[in-house]
């Protein structure tokens with residue numbers, strides 16, 4: 166599809182591209198030239214400082230013609246950063262409405278491009294009544310009622326499980342990244358390195374991580390900052406040996422302040438091929454009972470195609486092993502739209518999930534992330550179309566509803582199939598508090614370990630700043646002393662006017 170755009174300043178070109186891609190595969194966009202194209206979209210700005218924006222779409226293909234306009238006058242000052250943002254949103258609004266009419270495809274998230282829709286709703290509800298917030302989501306962002314209801318359900322659930330969500334900014338949560346996995350999955354962009362033959366690099370990395378935990382714990386104790394939740398991710402934190410895990414948790418319990426106050430410790434054990442009786446015993450010893458075992462799919466050919474070298478049976482077997490050994494809060498991840506998968510395969514995944522009934526189920530929609538093997542070789546991987554993805558999404562929401570799970574967090578990604586979302590569902594009182602805290606950005610999350618990202622949330626201004634540890638174990642080993650102190654300095658900065 167070739168589309169000619171007229172009447173727009175070049176600062177809007179990237180937005181236009183992003184909106185176009187929601188509707189068309191590999192579109193060709195031409196700005197302000199006299200060329201032949203399948204569609205011609207002309208923007209019209211009427212007025213001087215406060216202007217009315219409208220646009221028309223003419224299709225050369227089927228001779229159709231559509232109009233759209235923004236319902237209120239807008240200020241066109243592009244030098245003001247905030248106003249420029251608003252203007253981009255207005256241009257998106259007008260353009261999206263045209264493409265929705267022309268294609269007859271409704272974008273469920275409208276013009277909302279952010280990855281945290283529920284954060285927006287939390288903000289709105291702190292400033293206006295619910296009805297007004299919902300009306301704005303519908304009228305200003307063109308979000309469908311179905312998605313607004315989903316957002317509201319999630320916000321309600323989050324406030325029920327973390328009633329002090331808006332006040333936890335004086336505490337922090339901790340993310341610990343272990344960058345190793347048995348093999349690398351095709352869709353993966355996490356810092357994950359195949360562990361085999363890398364013992365030297367594992368040893369070096371763990372030495373740095375122990376240091377980070379000890380120094381961070383010392384600082385938190387000195388400054389009397391409490392920890393709300395701790396999350397081990399990666400990679401796969403259970404790829405290291407049982408002895409290495411034991412020693413890491415020993416350091417954590419010895420170093421961090423008030424471990425009895427920590428509301429949740431999660432360890433991802435995503436790859437079933439890393440789970441052993443010894444490692445489960447270590448988790449039990451340290452009272453860690455929230456783990457994640459991720460099937461992604463229950464179709465063997467799919468696992469092979471995406472580079473996960475474990476069997477469906479192994480996932481089920483390891484689930485029961487963990488259950489028998491006392492793990493009573495198990496999360497499982499499924500991915501909608503894996504290569505070669507459609508409604509039939511997803512139904513099979515739901516049937517298998519029903520036999521296990523994990524405490525929580527996170528349903529991801531496949532996203533083509535730029536750096537993954539899958540994106541680099543996109544033509545090799547055949548994925549379901551928009552309608553089928555939407556149907557599978559609906560199946561997951563109906564299935565979870567029937568089985569007593571409720572949605573409790575959601576996030577969106579760029580290049581996600583069908584422009585949809587990832588949703589975490591949980592049985593009552595089994596929600597992951599860490600997942601809520603990271604999505605809603607209500608407190609600082611300090612990242613330790615390889616590739617771990619820290620997000621500093623100023624308790625007063627709510628301003629967010631970020632810091633990332635190196636992704637490569639080698640670079641991490643060379644820099645962990647400086648990065649640890651850099652992060653602690655930043656923590657000191659944001660707390661200097663608060664609890665200190």
Ligand code: SF4
Nearest residue numbers: 346349350353357400
């Ligand atoms: S298990 Fe997770 S972190 Fe490891 S390679 Fe696969 S997707 Fe990446």
